[in-house]
Amino acid sequence: MPAYLLLLVAILSRFLPHGGWMNFTAVTGALLYFGARRNWREMLAPLAALMATDYLLTVYSYHFAFQWQGYLPTWAWYVAAMVLGQILLKTKTSFWRVAAAVLLGPTAFWVISDYAVWAGSGMYPHTLAGLGACFVAAIPFYRNDLASTAIVAGLAFGVPVLMRRMSAAHALEQPAK
Numbered sequence: 001m002p003a004y005l006l007l008l009v010a011i012l013s014r015f016l017p018h019g020g021w022m023n024f025t026a027v028t029g030a031l032l033y034f035g036a037r038r039n040w041r042e043m044l045a046p047l048a049a050l051m052a053t054d055y056l057l058t059v060y061s062y063h064f065a066f067q068w069q070g071y072l073p074t075w076a077w078y079v080a081a082m083v084l085g086q087i088l089l090k091t092k093t094s095f096w097r098v099a100a101a102v103l104l105g106p107t108a109f110w111v112i113s114d115y116a117v118w119a120g121s122g123m124y125p126h127t128l129a130g131l132g133a134c135f136v137a138a139i140p141f142y143r144n145d146l147a148s149t150a151i152v153a154g155l156a157f158g159v160p161v162l163m164r165r166m167s168a169a170h171a172l173e174q175p176a177k
Helices: 002-015 027-037 040-061 068-089 095-120 128-137 139-173
Strands: none
Touching: 002 027, 002 040, 002 139, 027 040, 027 068, 027 095, 027 139, 040 068, 068 095, 095 128, 095 139, 128 139
16 A cells, blocks of 8 residues: 555656756656565556656646657656566665665666657757757756655655664563563
8 A cells, every 4th residue: 555655646746846856756766666565467557647647747737739659768667667666676675775776767767768858859969969968958857856766765665664673672672571
């Protein structure tokens, strides 16, 4: 159940005003957590929910025509983030594994999405310099995704560990009857 609740938080975080914090959402952390805590068959639910969110935001918030082809890299990344959580964090969750997932998830999204923008649009020249300019322009988005993923994943994976340790320490402090 916590994985579904975190997914709901992630979806809602996309609808909140971000001000200067574009891409500061709970999505990557929630997808990593979902992949680590739920089975493969359940991964369709977050994918469908985030696809619907993409549609709603594009059409009703940004007022653009929805072209599903432009979202294919993003939707593939949603699945990849859950698979990363499944592979890296399902059987053994440690500080270093969570840190690796926090770094790999946003970095993969940055590379995949910005390459897709460069290759599929006329915003940047189709040269190595154009690709570099595309990646540089997206650094603020990447930074915010990295920070939000670190916070969300740190809380999602860290709070239960902290609670277990505090509970164990409290049990040791109780006098024997």
